[in-house]
Amino acid sequence: MIRDNNMMQHGDGPKVTTDWRSFLLWMTTAVLTYGLLSGLAIWLMPFGQFAQYSVLVHSLIGGLSFVPVLLLIYLHWRHDRVDASVSVRRIANTATLLTLLCILTGFLVSLQAAFGTWVSPSLRNGHLITGLLLGAALFFHLIPLFLRRRQTAPHAGRRASRQYAAAGLVVMAVLCGIPYLLARSTPEPLEFQAFADDYDWEFGTDRPFWPSRIRISDPPWQKTMNESLRETLDHASLDALETVLESWPEVDGGPISAMSAAVDAIDIDEATRNELQKIIRDAEVNLRDTGAIRPDTLTGSAGCGVSGCHEAIYKEWQPSAHGFSAIDILVLSVQKSLAEARSAAQTRPCAGCHDPVALISGARDGKPIGDDALVTFEGNSCLVCHSTVNNDTEGNGGYELQIPDRYLFEQAESGLAKHLNHYLIRGYPSHHVTTYTRPLYKSSEFCAACHKQTRLPGINTSAGLAQGQNEYDSWREGRWYHEENEELRIECRECHMPLVDSDDPASGDDVDEYRHTSDGKHRSHRMLAGNMYIPIAQNLEGGKEQAEQTIAWLRGELEIPEIENKWETGPVVDIEIVAPNEIQPGELVNLQLHLHNNKAGHNFPAGVLDVLESWVEFTVEDNLGNVLMQLGNEENVSPSLDAPVIYKADWYDRRGLPIESHNLWDAVGESYRRTIAPGEDDVIDVPFRCPAISRPRLSESASEEGPGERRSDVVFSIENEAITELRVTAKLLFRKANPEFLARMYDLDTVIEAPVVELNSATHTIKVVPQ
Numbered sequence: 218m219i220r221d222n223n224m225m226q227h228g229d230g231p232k233v234t235t236d237w238r239s240f241l242l243w244m245t246t247a248v249l250t251y252g253l254l255s256g257l258a259i260w261l262m263p264f265g266q267f268a269q270y271s272v273l274v275h276s277l278i279g280g281l282s283f284v285p286v287l288l289l290i291y292l293h294w295r296h297d298r299v300d301a302s303v304s305v306r307r308i309a310n311t312a313t314l315l316t317l318l319c320i321l322t323g324f325l326v327s328l329q330a331a332f333g334t335w336v337s338p339s340l341r342n343g344h345l346i347t348g349l350l351l352g353a354a355l356f357f358h359l360i361p362l363f364l365r366r367r368q369t370a371p372h373a374g375r376r377a378s379r380q381y382a383a384a385g386l387v388v389m390a391v392l393c394g395i396p397y398l399l400a401r402s403t404p405e406p407l408e409f410q411a412f413a414d415d416y417d418w419e420f421g422t423d424r425p426f427w428p429s430r431i432r433i434s435d436p437p438w439q440k441t442m443n444e445s446l447r448e449t450l451d452h453a454s455l456d457a458l459e460t461v462l463e464s465w466p467e468v469d470g471g472p473i474s475a476m477s478a479a480v481d482a483i484d485i486d487e488a489t490r491n492e493l494q495k496i497i498r499d500a501e502v503n504l505r506d507t508g509a510i511r512p513d514t515l516t517g518s519a520g521c522g523v524s525g526c527h528e529a530i531y532k533e534w535q536p537s538a539h540g541f542s543a544i545d546i547l548v549l550s551v552q553k554s555l556a557e558a559r560s561a562a563q564t565r566p567c568a569g570c571h572d573p574v575a576l577i578s579g580a581r582d583g584k585p586i587g588d589d590a591l592v593t594f595e596g597n598s599c600l601v602c603h604s605t606v607n608n609d610t611e612g613n614g615g616y617e618l619q620i621p622d623r624y625l626f627e628q629a630e631s632g633l634a635k636h637l638n639h640y641l642i643r644g645y646p647s648h649h650v651t652t653y654t655r656p657l658y659k660s661s662e663f664c665a666a667c668h669k670q671t672r673l674p675g676i677n678t679s680a681g682l683a684q685g686q687n688e689y690d691s692w693r694e695g696r697w698y699h700e701e702n703e704e705l706r707i708e709c710r711e712c713h714m715p716l717v718d719s720d721d722p723a724s725g726d727d728v729d730e731y732r733h734t735s736d737g738k739h740r741s742h743r744m745l746a747g748n749m750y751i752p753i754a755q756n757l758e759g760g761k762e763q764a765e766q767t768i769a770w771l772r773g774e775l776e777i778p779e780i781e782n783k784w785e786t787g788p789v790v791d792i793e794i795v796a797p798n799e800i801q802p803g804e805l806v807n808l809q810l811h812l813h814n815n816k817a818g819h820n821f822p823a824g825v826l827d828v829l830e831s832w833v834e835f836t837v838e839d840n841l842g843n844v845l846m847q848l849g850n851e852e853n854v855s856p857s858l859d860a861p862v863i864y865k866a867d868w869y870d871r872r873g874l875p876i877e878s879h880n881l882w883d884a885v886g887e888s889y890r891r892t893i894a895p896g897e898d899d900v901i902d903v904p905f906r907c908p909a910i911s912r913p914r915l916s917e918s919a920s921e922e923g924p925g926e927r928r929s930d931v932v933f934s935i936e937n938e939a940i941t942e943l944r945v946t947a948k949l950l951f952r953k954a955n956p957e958f959l960a961r962m963y964d965l966d967t968v969i970e971a972p973v974v975e976l977n978s979a980t981h982t983i984k985v986v987p988q
Contacts, residue, residue, distance in 0.1 A: 245289045246355075247388035248282040249316070251275075253352040254389070260345060264648035266403055269625050270396030272645045273637065276330075278392060279323050290316060312354035319347040330644030331636075334525045335722035406628070408514050408620045409437055409507040410579070417562040417583025422501055423471030425508055426576055428673045429569025430467075430615035433510065433577060434606055438503035439472060445496045446476075449489065457483040473501055509579035513628060514620050516574055518599040520627070526643070526722050527599075533742040534599070536752040536763035542596035543572035545751050547828065547954060549592070550962045551879045559882060569614025570667035573601050577618070603653040610662050610689060612669030621652050643722075659729065661709040665689035668709075670881075683868045683876075683884040686826070691819040695895030705783055712784075712818055714740035715777045731779035745770040747824055750953035754969040768974050771951060773816055789816045790893065792833075792947055794981040800943065801986050803906065810835070810861060810901040810947050812893060820892040822951065826866035828879055828958050831951040831976070833861045835903060839940045839985075846905070849950070861947075862901045865955075866890040878961055941985055948978040 255275045262268045290313055322344035329336045412425060420427040447455065461479035469475075480493045518540075522531025534540045542548065548571050552564045562583045568576035574593040575581065600621065608616035624641050626634035642649050657663050670685035688709075692698060697707040716732070719739040726732040749767040752760030769775050773788040795809040810833060814821045822831045834849040849860030868876035868884040876884045893899045954971040 241285060241289050241292075243384040244388065245282065245286050247385040248278055248392075249286065249351070249355065250385060251389045251392045252279055252282075252319075253348055253355075255393070256345065256348050259645065264622060266400040266405075266625065267396055269641050269645065270399045270403075272641060274392060274396050276323075276327050276640075276644065279320075280327065283320060283324070286316065286320065308354060308357055312351060315347050315351040315354055319344060319351050322347060326644060330640045333643065334720075336643050336646065403625070406514075406623060407511055410509050410511050411506045412509050412579045413582050415582065416505075416579060417560065419560065419562045419583070421471055421474065423473035423504060425504070425579070426565055426569065426581075427471070428563075428613065429565045429576060430611065430613050431569040431573060431577060432617050433508075434617050434619040436504075437507045438500050441503060442473075442476070442496060442500035445499075446493065449492055449496070450485070454483055454485055473497055473504070476500075510574075510577050510620060512574050512578045512580075512593055514623070515577075515600040515604065515618070516593060516595050516598050517627070518595050521599050525639070529719060529721055530723065530739060530742045531599075532759055536757040536759040537742060537744045538746060538748050538751075539597040539602070539742075539744050540595075541751055541755065541757055542570070543575065543592050544594055544596070544755070545571070546755060546963070546968065547751070547879075548572075554878055554880060554962075555882055558880070563882065566613055566673055570597075572596065573614070573618075574598060600653075602658070605657065605663070605666075606655070607657070608663060608666040610665040610669070612665060612667070612671045612687070612689070613673060614667055616666040622648070624649070656728070659708065659710060661689065661692060664709045683866075683881070683887045685881060686824050688819040688823050691823070691894065695819060697818045697895060707780055707784060707818060709818070710740060711780050712777065712816075713744055713746060714742065715745075715775070716779055717741045743767075745775070747771060747822065747829070747951070748953055749974065750969075750971045753972075771974060772976055785815050787815060788977040789814075790821055790949055790977055791815045792949055792977050792979040794945055794947055794979050796945060796981050796983060798982075799984045799986045805904065805906045806983075808903045808905065808945065810903060812862075812899045812901070812949065814893040814895050814897055817895055820894055822864050822892060825879060826864075826890065826892070827868055827876055828954050829952065830863060830865045830955045831949065832863040833901065834946075834948040834950055835861050836946045836948075837905070838944050838946075840942045840944070841940060845943070848903075861903050862891065862899070864891050864893070878958065943983045943985060945981045945983060946978060947980075949976045950974065951976050 252275060255271050259268055259271050259275065262271075293309075322340055326336055326340050326344050329340070416425070418425070426432070446458070450458065458476075458479050461482045462475055465475040465478065470478075477494065477497050480490060480497065485493075518531065518534070521527045538545075548567065552567050552571075555564050555567070560583055561581055565576055565581045568581050572592055574595065578593075580593075601618065604618050604621050605616050606619040624638055626638040626641075629635040629638060668686065668688045669690065670687060692709070699705040711731075716736075716738040717740075719737060721739045724739045725734040725736050727734040732738065743763060743766060745767055747767070749764040749771070751757070752763040752767075757763070766775070771789060776786065777784060791811075791813040793811040793813075795811060797806060800806055812833075817823070822829055832849050835847070836844060837846040838844045849863075866887055867889040868881075868887045870876060870880075870883040871885050875888075891899075950973050952971040952973045956970055959968060959970060
């Protein structure tokens with residue numbers, strides 16, 4: 218209880234200052250009140266620099282006041298506990314307990330934010346709740362005393378209470394002013410920049426990234442244009458304008474062209490129309506000045522790993538196809554060929570999915586592409602995926618990025634500033650969580666933006682006339698979609714981002730069907746699919762493990778427990794040899810290979826079908842170890858020439874010549890395509906005859922009907938009676954890039970040839986029965 222006297226003697230102990238004129242009381246009360254108010258402000262205020270500086274000041278003051286507050290509590294309890302009334306003692310005891318709990322939880326929160334990887338939500342909530350309750354307890358403890366003192370005390374006592382209140386207000390004003398001044402003196406980070414003066418506007422002055430369909434959410438030039446239009450037009454005219462804009466074909470132009478056409482179409486007076494057209498012309502100028510992003514707004518993925526927060530996820534992402542998409546030698550070589558054949562501006566559709574940061578920062582400016590130019594080296598960075606706020610399923614990079622508000626000191630690479638940045642993210646995580654976690658990311662539609670290639674309107678090439686990769690639509694049309702029953706549906710992430718054990722702050726999810734908040738797992742960011750080549754060829758960090766896991770994935774060796782009740786077990790593609798158990802010399806056998814797409818959620822194989830290839834190697838040998846027939850030998854340069862079947866695509870250009878260097882901009886059609894739809898079978902006939910003659914030969918009925926369509930009668934030699942059985946083996950092989958493509962694009966002395974991976978095999982033994 219606060220006493221009336223200035224100094225009091227309690228027993229034989231020292232004199233202690235405990236009344237309204239106590240400096241210790243002034244400071245601790247002001248600090249506790251500031252802690253309560255700033256905590257409320259941090260909790261309720263929108264994210265911004267003031268809120269972040271408030272977090273830092275709140276934490277600093279809390280740490281500095283730790284000892285004085287405990288000292289005041291001790292002195293106050295020691296000298297005033299006897300004279301206080303029962304009700305006052307109860308309130309004081311409650312306030313004391315709450316103060317201790319608030320200090321303890323605050324200390325632990327700060328400790329975890331400074332040195333841990335995440336802050337426990339229970340601790341953070343505990344600190345908030347005890348702070349709110351402490352504020353209520355102090356209110357009921359101090360305000361009645363303060364009011365009673367003003368009414369009953371002499372003039373000196375009232376003056377002391379006024380000094381106490383004034384000192385508290387000054388201290389709180391100073392403490393609140395510190396984050397305000399710091400926020401005012403800290404410039405907002407620059408997010409946008411101008412396009413180069415010689416930027417190539419080949420596809421229109423308001424479509425700088427076209428034909429990639431990537432877009433930036435509410436860029437400054439568009440925001441200014443829309444605000445000016447709203448100030449100029451009434452509600453009816455705005456509604457009419459919106460109606461026209463909704464029907465504007467995307468291929469006819471960008472947002473400025475659409476707005477100009479809409480202004481001409483609505484019923485307004487000529488003066489207003491001229492004013493609107495001026496606003497639109499100004500928007501075109503503003504677009505050139507502020508329409509590109511600064512690359513550092515969407516890069517810095519390494520910071521997510523070195524912070525100690527998402528280290529495991531970062532290491533998974535690094536050697537993944539998303540991580541190396543911008544530096545992939547296959548992609549770079551194709552883009553360079555396209556730039557040389559057409560222009561660097563026409564590489565924009567590639568960059569929208571492979572190198573989006575370079576694209577929207579204006580680096581695809583029309584200058585020649587060579588070596589490492591125009592590449593950000595992060596590919597699909599953490600922030601590219603986790604800043605996507607919307608997308609459609611039309612493909613060709615049709616997604617919308619919202620430049621995120623970054624935490625203070627996020628661009629710092631080391632030192633105190635970087636430590637404070639990590640402290641803020643951990644101690645004040647709500648913005649970080651809500652900004653980078655959206656329900657959109659759980660859907661297969663999220664993947665459709667890039668994993669679907671369609672016709673590219675508005676570009677002077679044939680690109681898209683021949684269907685390229687399109688995993689999304691084949692998934693929608695396949696066995697795992699289940700339009701009428703979502704509980705049976707298997708989404709892209711469930712296969713390609715399986716759950717892995719984790720102590721990452723991002724572990725746990727109470728929205729995902731198979732998970733809960735404390736499941737101790739996160740979704741793997743390896744994005745396992747079919748690229749085991751680039752991680753090894755380019756010696757990427759973690760590349761060996763990535764390649765090993767990719768191979769295991771392709772073979773179907775990685776099971777996924779959370780979907781085991783609706784997915785299949787075993788290999789990705791099953792193989793069965795259908796053949797008789799016995800054969801006589803001279804007998805014609807119609808052997809069949811049955812291949813079943815057992816696991817893939819889309820067509821097998823998937824991806825760039827003119828570059829990759831998968832085929833069946835077929836071998837017959839006798840019980841003495843003699844190879845009597847071998848088709849599709851993996852050691853051959855072109856196994857597809859005699860393989861029973863090859864899965865790939867062959868495209869041709871307008872002159873009928875084959876597309877050999879993934880020059881999709883020339884492709885107008887396809888001469889050959891063979892894949893296996895999800896859940897479907899492919900049956901291949903391999904007939905042969907087994908007569909008893911001196912040597913093997915091809916019968917006169919041998920013929921070739923096209924790639925992967927060889928039909929032959931194969932004659933076997935039964936040299937002596939020791940040959941009693943034939944062993945038939947079929948292997949399904951796969952490689953990411955065929956050697957002919959690599960030879961055309963690179964010097965194979967310096968580029969590793971893509972390895973051949975055996976995905977599955979089957980054998981069948983046929984007894985040779987004498988006639």
